Amino acid sequence: MSSKPSIPKGTRDFSTEEMLKREYIFENIKKVFKLYGYQPIETPAMENLTTLLGKYGDEGDKLLFRILNSGDFLSSLSNDDMAILEYGKLSSKICEKGLRYDLTVPFARYVVQHRDEIVFPFKRYQIQPVWRADRPQKGRYREFFQCDVDVIGSDSILNELELIQIIDQVFESLKVGAQIKINNRKVLAGIAEFAGVPERITDITVALDKFEKIGWDKVKEELYGKGINNKSIKDIESIINVIRLTDAEKLIFLRRILLDFPIGLEGIKELEELFHLLEKVHINSSIVFDLTLARGLNYYTGAIIEVKSTDINIGSICGGGRYDNLTGIFGLPGVSGVGVSFGADRIYDVMDQLNLFEKSNSSSTEVLLLNFGEAETEYGLKVLRILRNMNIRAELYPDQISLKKQMSYANSKKIPFILMAGENEINNNCIKVKNMSSGEQKVISMKELKKFVENEIRQTKGIDSLPPNLKIL
Amino acid sequence: MSSKPSIPKGTRDFSTEEMLKREYIFENIKKVFKLYGYQPIETPAMENLTTLLGKYGDEGDKLLFRILNSGDFLSSLSNDDMAILEYGKLSSKICEKGLRYDLTVPFARYVVQHRDEIVFPFKRYQIQPVWRADRPQKGRYREFFQCDVDVIGSDSILNELELIQIIDQVFESLKVGAQIKINNRKVLAGIAEFAGVPERITDITVALDKFEKIGWDKVKEELYGKGINNKSIKDIESIINVIRLTDAEKLIFLRRILLDFPIGLEGIKELEELFHLLEKVHINSSIVFDLTLARGLNYYTGAIIEVKSTDINIGSICGGGRYDNLTGIFGLPGVSGVGVSFGADRIYDVMDQLNLFEKSNSSSTEVLLLNFGEAETEYGLKVLRILRNMNIRAELYPDQISLKKQMSYANSKKIPFILMAGENEINNNCIKVKNMSSGEQKVISMKELKKFVENEIRQTKGIDSLPPNLKIL
Numbered sequence: 001m002s003s004k005p006s007i008p009k010g011t012r013d014f015s016t017e018e019m020l021k022r023e024y025i026f027e028n029i030k031k032v033f034k035l036y037g038y039q040p041i042e043t044p045a046m047e048n049l050t051t052l053l054g055k056y057g058d059e060g061d062k063l064l065f066r067i068l069n070s071g072d073f074l075s076s077l078s079n080d081d082m083a084i085l086e087y088g089k090l091s092s093k094i095c096e097k098g099l100r101y102d103l104t105v106p107f108a109r110y111v112v113q114h115r116d117e118i119v120f121p122f123k124r125y126q127i128q129p130v131w132r133a134d135r136p137q138k139g140r141y142r143e144f145f146q147c148d149v150d151v152i153g154s155d156s157i158l159n160e161l162e163l164i165q166i167i168d169q170v171f172e173s174l175k176v177g178a179q180i181k182i183n184n185r186k187v188l189a190g191i192a193e194f195a196g197v198p199e200r201i202t203d204i205t206v207a208l209d210k211f212e213k214i215g216w217d218k219v220k221e222e223l224y225g226k227g228i229n230n231k232s233i234k235d236i237e238s239i240i241n242v243i244r245l246t247d248a249e250k251l252i253f254l255r256r257i258l259l260d261f262p263i264g265l266e267g268i269k270e271l272e273e274l275f276h277l278l279e280k281v282h283i284n285s286s287i288v289f290d291l292t293l294a295r296g297l298n299y300y301t302g303a304i305i306e307v308k309s310t311d312i313n314i315g316s317i318c319g320g321g322r323y324d325n326l327t328g329i330f331g332l333p334g335v336s337g338v339g340v341s342f343g344a345d346r347i348y349d350v351m352d353q354l355n356l357f358e359k360s361n362s363s364s365t366e367v368l369l370l371n372f373g374e375a376e377t378e379y380g381l382k383v384l385r386i387l388r389n390m391n392i393r394a395e396l397y398p399d400q401i402s403l404k405k406q407m408s409y410a411n412s413k414k415i416p417f418i419l420m421a422g423e424n425e426i427n428n429n430c431i432k433v434k435n436m437s438s439g440e441q442k443v444i445s446m447k448e449l450k451k452f453v454e455n456e457i458r459q460t461k462g463i464d465s466l467p468p469n470l471k472i473l
Numbered sequence: 474m475s476s477k478p479s480i481p482k483g484t485r486d487f488s489t490e491e492m493l494k495r496e497y498i499f500e501n502i503k504k505v506f507k508l509y510g511y512q513p514i515e516t517p518a519m520e521n522l523t524t525l526l527g528k529y530g531d532e533g534d535k536l537l538f539r540i541l542n543s544g545d546f547l548s549s550l551s552n553d554d555m556a557i558l559e560y561g562k563l564s565s566k567i568c569e570k571g572l573r574y575d576l577t578v579p580f581a582r583y584v585v586q587h588r589d590e591i592v593f594p595f596k597r598y599q600i601q602p603v604w605r606a607d608r609p610q611k612g613r614y615r616e617f618f619q620c621d622v623d624v625i626g627s628d629s630i631l632n633e634l635e636l637i638q639i640i641d642q643v644f645e646s647l648k649v650g651a652q653i654k655i656n657n658r659k660v661l662a663g664i665a666e667f668a669g670v671p672e673r674i675t676d677i678t679v680a681l682d683k684f685e686k687i688g689w690d691k692v693k694e695e696l697y698g699k700g701i702n703n704k705s706i707k708d709i710e711s712i713i714n715v716i717r718l719t720d721a722e723k724l725i726f727l728r729r730i731l732l733d734f735p736i737g738l739e740g741i742k743e744l745e746e747l748f749h750l751l752e753k754v755h756i757n758s759s760i761v762f763d764l765t766l767a768r769g770l771n772y773y774t775g776a777i778i779e780v781k782s783t784d785i786n787i788g789s790i791c792g793g794g795r796y797d798n799l800t801g802i803f804g805l806p807g808v809s810g811v812g813v814s815f816g817a818d819r820i821y822d823v824m825d826q827l828n829l830f831e832k833s834n835s836s837s838t839e840v841l842l843l844n845f846g847e848a849e850t851e852y853g854l855k856v857l858r859i860l861r862n863m864n865i866r867a868e869l870y871p872d873q874i875s876l877k878k879q880m881s882y883a884n885s886k887k888i889p890f891i892l893m894a895g896e897n898e899i900n901n902n903c904i905k906v907k908n909m910s911s912g913e914q915k916v917i918s919m920k921e922l923k924k925f926v927e928n929e930i931r932q933t934k935g936i937d938s939l940p941p942n943l944k945i946l
Contacts, residue, residue: 005524005582005803008570011517013583015590016597019513035861037838037868040492044484044616045518045572045602046538051478065519066541068568070606074560087547095541097481099518109478110486117488119885121871124489129518133543143517156871158850169861280851282858330478365510377631378753385755388508388642395510398594398629412592 010134010142016364021357022145025344026127028173029147032166033125038149041124043106045131046097053092055105055329057298063132065142066095099131103148103341104299104326111152112330120153120335127344139314139349150320150339152327157270159338160303160322161277167307167318167340168283175356176347177310178285178317183293184271185300185321187254190264191291194257195235200228204236205294212292216240240291247275247289270302286310299323305340309350317350318342366457367394368410369419370403376421383419383431383449390453410436416460435460483607483615489837494830495618498817499600501646502620505639506598511622514597516579518604519570526565528578528802530771536605538615539568572604576621576814577772577799584625585803593626593808600817612787612822623793623812625800630743632811633776633795634750640780640791640813641756648829649820650783651758651790656766657744658773658794660727663737664764667730668708673701677709678767685765689713713764720748720762743775759783772796778813782823790823791815839930840867841883842892843876853894856904856922863926883909889933908933 007013014022030040046067053061069076073094100106103126111118127147134140149166151159164180171178188208192201207222216237223233239257242250251272258264271289278287285307295304302322309317320340327335351357367387369380380396387394395415397406410418418434425431430445433452437460444452480486487495503513519540526534542549546567573579576599584591600620609615622639624632637653644651661681665674680695689710696706712730715723724745731737744762751760758780768777775795782790793813800808824830840860842853853869860867870879883891893905903918906925910933917925 005586006521007517008519008521011519013517013587014515016512016514019515034837034866037866039489039837041489042487042492044480044486046481046484046616048479048481068539068541068564072560074563087545090547091541113478114486119882123868143519151871154871158869158871281854364507364512381754393507393510395596396631398624398627398631409592
């Protein structure tokens with residue numbers, strides 16, 4: 001016998017139990033997205049490498065999964081290519097396509113490609129897997145799901161407000177405690193100007209982003225290592241110190257400090273407007289203005305948003321921001337967008353650790369008809385039909401094996417009700433029902449079946465059963 | 474400006490309108506799967522090539538999308554490999570992973586890998602995209618979705634019955650007219666034995682499978698071309714002639730003809746049992762016993778099932794069968810399974826051509842709050858919150874632009890109701906509502922909002938809005 005088959009490292013199978021939990025997360029997220037008027041789109045798993053390359057930095061390019069050209073992929077190679085045999089150069093000759101790395105770049109590509117059909121502001125959500133050739137480790141996978149929600153074609157701060165409302169409502173519906181951190185890239189640019197090194201904004205934000213993890217001393221070291229002078233580092237430090245102030249005090253302090261730096265002031269103004277609007281709506285999550293929040297990605301140009309669980313230390317469970325130039329790389333400049341991405345896999349881990357999934361999620365079938373033979377089964381099939389017409393999930397044990405084994409199947413699948421039809425039941429047009437948790441058994445007539453469904457099956461189950469008249473779409 | 478970006482040929486973006494239609498199909502299919510006690514699993518997009526290769530024939534191996542190994546993929550090559558530079562051999566050295574080609578082989582791999590956690594009979598469904606490097610053409614894509622439903626670990630014909638009930642109920646719920654064709658591989662094997670060429674079963678089934686498309690004369694030519702002698706071809710012809718008989722007559726005829734061929738008789742017995750059971754349940758679709766149905770795939774060992782639309786000539790919209798040995802290739806012999814796969818993309822095309830999607834599917838947002846400025850928006854945000862708490866999909870126009878442009882946005886998105894808040898409305902704690910189809914406008918108080926939602930918004934929309942108390946899972 002051959003050894004057990006396996007799957008590529010960093011990928012996962014999802015069992016039924018995991019699927020039901022995951023669907024619970026996705027459905028809650030989708031429901032909130034829809035409540036705010038966002039609509040779904042999907043893009044292909046494969047994109048042309050020309051679309052993907054250069055969008056995620058050098059590191060990102062290396063982490064792209066490339067798809068070998070079909071057929072004789074060597075035919076596109078010249079003798080020179082063969083002679084060099086350098087894998088980086090060769091891979092771009094023998095691969096034209098790659099797996100998507102995130103949902104943001106495909107979305108930007110989508111907007112540019114379909115701009116004539118799109119109504120702006122375009123509010124879309126997208127829930128699909130992405131693939132990264134990262135080193136797999138606990139909580140980091142090579143295939144994982146992102147749930148992105150973006151609005152493109154509007155620079156109103158009301159969009160940032162709405163996204164924060166969405167974040168708040170998603171985590172409230174999932175009962176996950178959330179802390180929402182907010183910053184603004186323009187304020188970071190203002191700080192770089194204040195420190196006299198505006199051109200070093202990327203190095204500064206990359207270093208600041210690690211503040212929470214490694215502390216100010218290490219951030220200082222990194223800045224110094226990047227060749228930023230002591231005076232500038234002192235200037236930055238004088239601002240970062242404000243983390244001890246309240247959010248309102250921080251804004252007042254920064255407005256004074258950044259008085260001569262228009263870009264920084266603009267960032268302050270945007271933050272003030274956002275905080276003002278946030279006071280007008282009801283938000284459950286705690287909100288923090290975090291000056292060190294940068295989220296490495298260089299394409300953010302305004303608001304930066306990041307969410308952490310208040311209970312489990314697992315890193316960011318949602319994040320995003322405003323980008324003014326994303327579609328510019330595909331030839332459509334001047335379109336501002338803002339969006340956030342929910343990390344379904346980390347949210348799953350948080351909920352699993354906090355036992356936030358209901359037990360009942362693990363069951364699905366509500367009624368099992370035992371198999372006592374041909375005539376009994378033919379009779380039972382009619383009962384199953386009636387139950388399914390009432391939207392009860394019902395199955396029939398397919399093989400005529402021992403009662404014990406059939407009962408053990410019902411127990412393993414946590415099926416709450418068992419149906420049995422014998423000669424008596426067939427002759428009297430009724431069915432025997434056993435409640436698996438109470439052990440109670442009774443014989444009911446076909447006429448009583450509807451009442452039984454309403455009063456017992458529907459009361460027992462914890463999981464969904466759509467009422468028969470409810471349209472799915 | 475650079476040229477418009479594009480996506481790889483044979484792949485597709487799905488717009489919101491297409492997504493809503495597709496979700497309608499998937500939700501209907503899922504709902505029926507669940508009603509019969511099937512539960513969801515998912516497997517990764519990438520499988521090890523050792524799992525995929527050799528399972529789909531030589532042609533299938535060529536159509537697999539292979540993923541280039543990350544990092545220096547050349548380092549795994551020996552000097553000999555370099556010298557040969559033959560693409561077929563090279564590709565297996567530089568690629569360890571491939572994209573899944575169907576859902577059946579990953580399912581077999583899943584069952585073997587997780588056999589200790591699985592309760593048998595294992596009833597699972599799986600709805601995911603698959604990828605094939607086929608030549609793209611109308612109705613054939615390189616990325617497309619399969620909806621598979623299988624039961625593994627039971628050889629009862631009740632499973633075949635159940636799958637046909639599922640097929641029937643899915644197409645009934647989608648209002649797609651369906652013809653279900655049924656055959657049995659054992660009967661085909663019996664015919665090959667009857668014709669004296671049992672070892673030519675594959676050639677015979679491949680040729681017979683084309684009967685409907687190309688007619689008997691061409692099938693005969695193909696058989697002859699494959700080296701099957703005239704006498705055998707005549708024997709096969711004498712059986713294929715029965716297509717003019719009724720299903721019941723066919724079975725009687727075959728039982729006589731195949732009397733000396735146990736494998737063929739076993740197939741007849743299975744079909745008789747299935748047709749007997751089918752009479753006991755209610756099936757809307759027409760059912761045909763089609764002796765020429767073979768469905769190329771060699772792994773079928775018993776029942777073969779295929780579904781066509783009765784209205785649109787588009788090929789198979791669902792198909793499957795019983796396989797006794799599928800998990801054997803992964804080291805778990807003796808487990809019988811049966812399943813069918815719904816082709817979501819073709820079902821979509823059929824429904825689209827027959828106008829079976831409701832118009833209302835194309836809208837999503839139910840209420841738009843117009844943007845008249847800061848104070849009005851802050852007031853309006855409270856109204857939106859109340860509406861969303863009642864599960865009404867509500868959005869706010871984010872930018873304070875001309876009324877005309879905002880109304881045009883509402884029209885483009887087919888939003889049925891417009892909300893407006895001016896000074897009067899704010900002072901009197903009410904809101905102005907416009908019904909976009911009737912043109913009717915009225916001012917309602919916050920107290921009347923609930924009644925308005927119940928009597929007007931909920932009546933107008935054709936698409937889903939889950940009642941607030943309905944759990945998603």
